[in-house]
Amino acid sequence: MxxxxxxxxxxxxxxxxxxxxxxxxxxxxxxxxxxxxxxxxxxxxxxxxxxxxxxxxxxxxxxxxxxxxxxxxxxEGTKFLPTDRLEKARALQWMFFEQYSHEPNIAVARFWLTHGTMTAEQKALMPEKQKGGYAALDVMEQQLSKSPYLVGGAYTIADIALYAYTHVAEEGGFDLANYPEVRAWLARVRSQPAHIPITKSPE
Incomplete structure (x- = not known):
């Protein structure tokens, strides 16, 4: 196991x-x-x-x-990872984007705001994190205006990777009101079979 x-x-x-x-x-x-x-x-x-x-x-x-x-x-070998070479690379592309452009801003801002008191240095860096986070959301909004999921018409690990911190972005001070495509995508991901909330302990 x-x-x-x-x-x-x-x-x-x-x-x-x-x-x-x-x-x-x-x-x-x-x-x-x-x-x-x-x-x-x-x-x-x-x-x-x-x-x-x-x-x-x-x-x-x-x-x-x-x-x-x-x-x-x-x-690997499941419906969550495309078999087409280019589609698989695009899934990985979004996952690299998540780690380099999305997570360092949205996840970090969330951590600072939800785990204790922010330091003076963190407060000074928050505008930069907000700017970077909104830039990442802009990229997602653009893609999701063209397709229901990040890699075409299928739910993949690219969506899981980006959903994780996007769906709690408001905890990092991000307002999703101006991102209708992102919000619709969040709802589609939530509707997937066997979906669980971040707060549900597997124990």
Whole structure:
């Protein structure tokens, strides 16, 4: 059986929880509180030297880190990852976009606002995070005005990767009122079979 080391509020962990659930794959869930340093212990660092969640332990004991790499691994050979070479590359393109343009702004702003008091430095950086986050949402809005999902007409791991932090963007101070296509897409993703909310613990 798979074992997922995770932190419930994490959007990156939520991606993996959501896909595992939608694939109907049973897994053992191990909560690691990153705020309490539980991913920096010697035992956990032996599993993932980078000291981060999510971390997926495979049935044979091997481990795999980085949320989007885990999504790609789990989705191989399923309807969640296109088989067409170009479509598969486009799914990966959106997943790289999520990590480089979307997550560093929207997820970071959310973390700052929902986990304790912001430092003076973080407050000073917030306008930059807001600007970058809205720029990422603009790109998504443009794409979703042309297709119901990020890669054409099918729900894929690209949608899971971007949904994770977009659907809680308001917790990071982002107003989605001016993004009707994004909001409609969020509703489509929520309507997928076996959808679970980020707050639902697998335990």
């Amino acid at each position: 798979y074992t997922l080391y995770d932190f419930l509020p994490s959007g990156n962990g939520y991606k993996v929880r959501l896909l595992l659930t939608q694939l109907g794959i049973p897994f053992t869930y191990v909560e690691k509180d990153i705020l309490e340093g539980e991913t920096r212990t010697d035992d956990f660092l032996k599993l993932n030297p980078n000291g981060r969640i999510p971390l997926l332990q495979l049935p044979n004991g091997d481990t795999l880190a980085e949320s989007n790499a885990i999504l790609n691994y789990l989705a």
